[in-house]
Amino acid sequence: MGSKWKNRIRTFRKYWDLLVELVKRDIKLKYRRSVLGYIWSVLNPLLIMVVMTVVFSAMFKKNIENYPIYLLTGRVLFEFMRMATQNGLKSVTNNASLLKKTYIPKYIFTLSKVTSTMIDSVFSLGAFFIVMIATRSAFHWTMLYLVIIIMQVYIFSLGLTFLLAALEVFFRDMEYIYHAFITAWMYLTPLFYPIENLPHLLQVIIKGFNPMYYYIAAFRDITLAGRMPGPRLVVGGWLWAFAALVLGLYVFQKKKDEFILHI
Amino acid sequence: MAENIIDVNHASIRFNLGNIKVDNLKEFTIRKIRHELTFQEFLALKDVDLHVKRGESWGLIGTNGSGKSTLLKMITGILKPYKGTVQVRGKIAPMIELGAGFDQELTARENIFLNGAVLGHSRRFMEEHFDEIVEFAELQRFLDSPIKNYSSGMKARLGFSVATMVNPEILICDEVLSVGDANFRRRCNARMQEMLSGGTTLLYVSHDIPSVIRLCDHVLWLDKGDVVMQGDPETVCNAYLEHQEKVYSYAQKEREDRQEIESGKVFDYLVVGAGLYGSVFANEACKAGKSAVVIDKRDHIGGNVYTSRRDNIDVHEYGAHIFHTSDKKVWEYVNQYAEFNHYINSPVARYKDELYNLPFNMNTFSKMWGLYTPEQVQAKIEEQRAEYIAQKKKERGLAPEEAFVPQNLEEQAISLAGTDIYEKLIREYTQKQWGRPCTELPAFIIRRLPLRFTYDNNYFNDRYQGIPIGGYTQMVEKLLSGVPVMTGIDYRTFAKKYAGKYRKVIYTGPIDEYFDYRLGHLQYRTVRFETEELDMPNFQGNAVVNYTGSEAPWTRIIEHKWFEFGKDLEGNDLPKTIISREYSTEWKPGMEPYYPVNDEANMKLYEQYKKLAEKEPGVLFGGRLGTYRYYNMDQVILQAWEMAEKELKTRILVGSVGKK
Numbered sequence: 001m002g003s004k005w006k007n008r009i010r011t012f013r014k015y016w017d018l019l020v021e022l023v024k025r026d027i028k029l030k031y032r033r034s035v036l037g038y039i040w041s042v043l044n045p046l047l048i049m050v051v052m053t054v055v056f057s058a059m060f061k062k063n064i065e066n067y068p069i070y071l072l073t074g075r076v077l078f079e080f081m082r083m084a085t086q087n088g089l090k091s092v093t094n095n096a097s098l099l100k101k102t103y104i105p106k107y108i109f110t111l112s113k114v115t116s117t118m119i120d121s122v123f124s125l126g127a128f129f130i131v132m133i134a135t136r137s138a139f140h141w142t143m144l145y146l147v148i149i150i151m152q153v154y155i156f157s158l159g160l161t162f163l164l165a166a167l168e169v170f171f172r173d174m175e176y177i178y179h180a181f182i183t184a185w186m187y188l189t190p191l192f193y194p195i196e197n198l199p200h201l202l203q204v205i206i207k208g209f210n211p212m213y214y215y216i217a218a219f220r221d222i223t224l225a226g227r228m229p230g231p232r233l234v235v236g237g238w239l240w241a242f243a244a245l246v247l248g249l250y251v252f253q254k255k256k257d258e259f260i261l262h263i
Numbered sequence: 264m265a266e267n268i269i270d271v272n273h274a275s276i277r278f279n280l281g282n283i284k285v286d287n288l289k290e291f292t293i294r295k296i297r298h299e300l301t302f303q304e305f306l307a308l309k310d311v312d313l314h315v316k317r318g319e320s321w322g323l324i325g326t327n328g329s330g331k332s333t334l335l336k337m338i339t340g341i342l343k344p345y346k347g348t349v350q351v352r353g354k355i356a357p358m359i360e361l362g363a364g365f366d367q368e369l370t371a372r373e374n375i376f377l378n379g380a381v382l383g384h385s386r387r388f389m390e391e392h393f394d395e396i397v398e399f400a401e402l403q404r405f406l407d408s409p410i411k412n413y414s415s416g417m418k419a420r421l422g423f424s425v426a427t428m429v430n431p432e433i434l435i436c437d438e439v440l441s442v443g444d445a446n447f448r449r450r451c452n453a454r455m456q457e458m459l460s461g462g463t464t465l466l467y468v469s470h471d472i473p474s475v476i477r478l479c480d481h482v483l484w485l486d487k488g489d490v491v492m493q494g495d496p497e498t499v500c501n502a503y504l505e506h507q508e509k510v511y512s513y514a515q516k517e518r519e520d521r522q523e524i525e526s527g528k529v530f531d532y533l534v535v536g537a538g539l540y541g542s543v544f545a546n547e548a549c550k551a552g553k554s555a556v557v558i559d560k561r562d563h564i565g566g567n568v569y570t571s572r573r574d575n576i577d578v579h580e581y582g583a584h585i586f587h588t589s590d591k592k593v594w595e596y597v598n599q600y601a602e603f604n605h606y607i608n609s610p611v612a613r614y615k616d617e618l619y620n621l622p623f624n625m626n627t628f629s630k631m632w633g634l635y636t637p638e639q640v641q642a643k644i645e646e647q648r649a650e651y652i653a654q655k656k657k658e659r660g661l662a663p664e665e666a667f668v669p670q671n672l673e674e675q676a677i678s679l680a681g682t683d684i685y686e687k688l689i690r691e692y693t694q695k696q697w698g699r700p701c702t703e704l705p706a707f708i709i710r711r712l713p714l715r716f717t718y719d720n721n722y723f724n725d726r727y728q729g730i731p732i733g734g735y736t737q738m739v740e741k742l743l744s745g746v747p748v749m750t751g752i753d754y755r756t757f758a759k760k761y762a763g764k765y766r767k768v769i770y771t772g773p774i775d776e777y778f779d780y781r782l783g784h785l786q787y788r789t790v791r792f793e794t795e796e797l798d799m800p801n802f803q804g805n806a807v808v809n810y811t812g813s814e815a816p817w818t819r820i821i822e823h824k825w826f827e828f829g830k831d832l833e834g835n836d837l838p839k840t841i842i843s844r845e846y847s848t849e850w851k852p853g854m855e856p857y858y859p860v861n862d863e864a865n866m867k868l869y870e871q872y873k874k875l876a877e878k879e880p881g882v883l884f885g886g887r888l889g890t891y892r893y894y895n896m897d898q899v900i901l902q903a904w905e906m907a908e909k910e911l912k913t914r915i916l917v918g919s920v921g922k923k
Contacts, residue, residue, distance in 0.1 A: 014383055015380075015383065017380045017384070017385050017386045018377075018380035018381060018383075020380075020386070021376055021377045021380040021386075022377070022380075025366055025369060025373065025377060028369070028373070029366075029368050029369070032368075098381060099341070100336070100341065101339075101341075101357050101437070102339060102341070102357040102381065102382070103339050103340040103341055103355075104381060170286070171286065171287050171288035171291060172286045172287050173287035173288050173289055174288065177288060257343055260336070260341055260342055261278055261279075262286065
């Protein structure tokens with residue numbers, strides 16, 4: 001048992017450079033393709049924020065005081081998770097030609113996709129800070145906790161992506177099924193509406209079983225309210241993250257030897 | 264002796280092929296609900312052995328889909344063997360397929376690092392060797408442009424340079440050097456030679472045979488997952504090319520035949536069934552200046568005499584066929600189409616731990632009773648018979664002078680051969696064959712039991728006996744030369760597709776099938792074969808061994824190589840052997856029909872079908888299945904001649920015995 005793990009760690013270290021190269025490739029290509037480069041990843045959420053603020057802020061004026069920040073806190077985290085899972089879903093199948101030719105630990109591709117998406121998301125936090133400044137919002141020291149939240153979302157997304165990438169190998173329509181699923185998930189996450197507007201039962205369900213709620217609520221606590229998130233959000237956030245990771249890795253590990261027959 | 268760097272021991276790779284490729288959840292769910300998900304096993308590699316010593320270079324050859332790449336994948340660790348083991352004692356550097364390791368959008372510089380990382384090299388290592396790689400690939404000028412703008416040759420150069428930057432312990436090269444200009448190819452070859460002399464072990468897959476011969480010192484030839492041959496490059500490659508040539512000419516003939524059938528030509532005869540009967544008839548029809556086309560629903564010619572060559576052994580796929588005849592004309596006829604060896608069928612019988620010669624002759628009796636003269640043996644048998652008959656008469660209340668009429672097979676057999684022979688060589692064997700005890704079988708199955716009072720193990724009494732050297736398929740091929748043949752098509756399909764393209768039908772399939780079983784099914788006795796390849800030169804020391812005891816579930820085992828004395832066509836000993844265990848199985852409609860059951864009920868049914876057949880315009884029925892009678896091969900030929908003489912109004916002419 002011990003040597004098995006030693007072996008795994010040795011393999012991981014051997015392919016660490018590959019992981020770095022793959023992440024670098026994703027980031028480079030993303031910003032090389034467009035003229036605006038980095039500006040684009042800031043501009044995009046800004047534009048959407050402006051449009052949505054114009055449309056929705058009047059609607060929810062009573063409940064939400066700083067609507068642009070409310071909206072962005074939700075969107076930044078949800079987009080991070082969405083992009084990570086959707087990009088990572090095809091991480092195994094897209095590298096079929098390589099996996100067929102040489103032995104590379106298959107998780108490297110999934111790990112690199114989620115990691116590069118995380119880095120990209122951290123970059124796009126620029127938009128968030130611009131809006132903070134523009135709306136003259138106060139910067140609280142509690143916002144340092146954001147690092148923890150990003151780690152939680154990263155681990156959660158990683159787990160979910162392992163699961164999806166493994167399923168995608170066997171069922172190529174997983175992509176579309178997941179797309180429908182994540183759209184529904186988005187509407188069931190209080191991104192642009194206050195959760196208090198929902199019927200009580202739905203509120204309970206979302207607060208209990210929507211992992212993204214834990215992260216978004218915590219993010220809003222540290223920015224809008226300037227307080228540390230309560231123990232429920234902290235512990236719950238970690239629990240969801242690791243539950244997803246364990247499940248995802250379990251399925252991925254169990255099925256990985258069969259991948260080659262289906263890609 | 265150097266240690267092996269790669270050891271592949273009896274490795275098999277199994278794929279589960281779905282009946283239909285299901286790769287999406289929607290279809291999967293639907294089929295799961297309807298229970299339509301069935302999987303078929305497919306062995307991509309079968310029991311492959313490969314032992315590579317450090318510094319050797321091995322070429323893997325074979326057609327597409329023969330398992331070359333699968334073998335490489337198994338050695339690389341991408342695929343795990345389902346049986347057997349693979350051991351690799353060294354670092355593998357795979358030379359990655361064109362473009363596969365590259366990202367089209369990245370520049371060459373970036374790709375070098377990415378590709379290096381894919382091969383497991385560290386960033387620092389890559390930085391150290393960067394200039395070397397660029398220089399070898401001659402891409403200095405284009406380092407910073409995305410490789411999507413590169414030609415395939417440039418990409419190949421880049422791939423080769425990265426892969427061969429260090430002297431890997433094992434280099435795997437799967438058909439990657441076919442691109443690039445002549446100059447680069449020459450340098451690649453030089454680099455490979457350099458690596459080889461530097462101690463690198465090479466596994467090289469290519470369809471370019473000259474390059475295999477040039478680079479490799481050993482060659483392995485795979486076909487459909489089987490190792491056909493391994494050894495010296497020249498020998499193996501030549502055998503491979505020769506085989507390819509043959510396969511090509513088969514395909515070519517098939518195309519030509521199809522063209523001929525599809526042309527406007529109307530054939531005089533459509534012969535259904537490319538077995539011995541159909542082939543002889545078609546051959547005679549052509550000689551008589553008529554045109555014929557032959558079809559068969561199996562995907563090969565020859566019917567049940569078909570032999571296929573595996574590991575240089577001609578395997579009698581549908582049971583042992585030993586040609587024997589007393590008809591000189593038939594013998595000369597078949598010798599025109601094949602060279603026959605001097606094989607004499609002398610089977611042996613295993614009963615528990617005892618072994619007896621067959622057919623029942625002095626060798627058998629002597630072993631059984633320790634007697635030596637025919638007189639002693641005859642007396643012994645007579646004694647056993649008399650005792651049995653006397654006892655039976657007493658049981659039935661018959662007077663000693665009254666005739667004893669056997670009521671079942673047991674009574675028949677003992678009254679002919681005595682108790683010992685019956686017990687050891689007939690009782691359990693017959694029960695296995697018919698699935699019923701001898702007491703429940705009719706007496707007529709054994710009309711007479713030839714007992715030979717000479718020391719003669721020759722099973723047949725005929726004057727001529729032998730097996731065509733190189734198998735029966737070659738003989739049938741020669742019989743059918745010049746006749747268009749279409750295999751893998753049944754009569755119905757052909758008749759629908761090519762209606763009006765033939766004037767008359769010679770039908771050698773089952774007569775009841777022709778009439779859609781409208782009067783019911785004729786019954787057959789069938790056998791099932793389990794064929795196995797064994798990694799030993801000699802399994803049982805004889806082509807045919809009958810297992811007469813009930814301790815073995817099979818009735819006999821055929822060891823095919825002994826039909827041709829265990830030698831290949833050049834006279835070399837064969838290292839492996841192939842055996843077929845033969846099981847008697849109860850026949851059900853849809854199974855392979857072998858022996859017609861000519862009992863009263865079935866013969867009555869056949870007579871009714873025969874009447875229908877006589878009224879069927881333009882269709883003539885022939886052969887074992889067409890006339891529901893078991894024939895030996897010589898009898899089949901005689902039947903076909905009879906039909907040919909009647910139908911074609913010719914006389915069969917054979918060498919010296921042209922006129923009967």
